[in-house]
Amino acid sequence: MDDEEFEMMIKIIIIGDSSVGKTNIMSKYLKGQFLENSRATVGVEFGSKSFKIDNHNIKAQIWDTAGQEKYKAITGAYYKGSKGAFVVYDITRKETFENIDKWINDLKTTADPRINIILIGNKCDLEEKRVVLKEQGEEKARAFNCAFLETSACNGDNIDKGFEMMATEIYKRYKDDNLNEENSGSIEKGEEIKLDKGKKVEKGCCK
Numbered sequence: 054m055d056d057e058e059f060e061m062m063i064k065i066i067i068i069g070d071s072s073v074g075k076t077n078i079m080s081k082y083l084k085g086q087f088l089e090n091s092r093a094t095v096g097v098e099f100g101s102k103s104f105k106i107d108n109h110n111i112k113a114q115i116w117d118t119a120g121q122e123k124y125k126a127i128t129g130a131y132y133k134g135s136k137g138a139f140v141v142y143d144i145t146r147k148e149t150f151e152n153i154d155k156w157i158n159d160l161k162t163t164a165d166p167r168i169n170i171i172l173i174g175n176k177c178d179l180e181e182k183r184v185v186l187k188e189q190g191e192e193k194a195r196a197f198n199c200a201f202l203e204t205s206a207c208n209g210d211n212i213d214k215g216f217e218m219m220a221t222e223i224y225k226r227y228k229d230d231n232l233n234e235e236n237s238g239s240i241e242k243g244e245e246i247k248l249d250k251g252k253k254v255e256k257g258c259c260k
Contacts, residue, residue, distance in 0.1 A: 059103055059112035063223050064134055065216075066116045068156050069141035070149040074175040077206035078141065079117045082216050087207050102216075106224045113220060132164040136227075137219045141173040142190075144203065145182040150174075150189070157197050169222045170199035171215055178205040 067075045076098065080086050083100045098117040103110065116131050132138075140156050142149040153172065160168065174190040177183075187203055194201035200218060204211040 059110045061109065061224070061227065062112045062114060063136045063220065063227075064114045064116065065137040065139070065219060065223075066118060066131055066135045067139045067141060068118050068132075068160065069139075069173075070143070070146075070152050070156075073141045073143040073146070073149050074206045075117050075139075075141050078139065078173070078175065078204065078212060078215075079115055081206045081209055081212045083115070085209075104220070106221060107228075109224075111220060111224065113216070132160060135164050135168055136223045137169040137171070138164065139171050139173050139215065139219070140199075141175050142185065143176050144174045144185045144190075145176055145179050147184045150185045150193070153193055157199075167226070169219060169226070170197065171219055172197070172199055172201045173215065174201070174203040175206060177203040177210060178207050 067079060069075055077087055079098070079100055080088055083102055100115050100117075101112060102115070103112045105111065116135075118131060138160055140153060140160065142153055144150075157170065157172075160170070172190060172194045174185060174187065190203065191201050200222075202211045202215050202218075204215060206212060
């Protein structure tokens with residue numbers, strides 16, 4: 054799909070502690086690649102992918118953010134305008150799970166209050182090293198009223214599913230909002246709007 058043909062663009066961020074696998078989640082989804090010796094992200098890294106939902110051309114901008122505290126001021130700026138967020142922990146490192154509350158609370162105070170969140174327990178292929186039970190992840194997701202998946206960026210388990218879930222939920226909300234806006238005769242400032250085919254999105258957080 055050519056960049057000029059998409060009808061809607063959505064911004065998705067991937068956040069969580071350093072070395073939980075955020076870069077590999079993005080790499081697996083965008084390129085089908087697992088980077089065995091992936092380096093820590095400095096600031097943010099970016100990728101995009103186009104696909105169809107309900108026969109509409111959608112483009113997702115995916116932002117992989119650094120997990121180190123020293124980059125927080127930089128990465129926090131990228132929360133704004135995001136329609137979806139993957140909050141990732143490593144099932145083999147308990148401290149990354151314990152920090153989930155901080156990540157989600159930071160997200161809720163900085164990003165759109167209606168941002169769609171999926172809690173991700175990554176590295177489920179390392180079952181023998183597991184220290185965070187799946188049930189604990191599910192309980193945490195219920196506490197924050199968000200979806201939950203366990204994934205493996207190494208073998209691809211639930212990676213595509215996670216992005217499909219995210220994009221579908223964002224699209225449904227966008228569609229409902231658009232319908233309500235049409236009924237009310239107004240469009241909320243800053244919201245993404247549907248454009249005719251062949252035009253690029255020029256309104257919203259990202260271009």
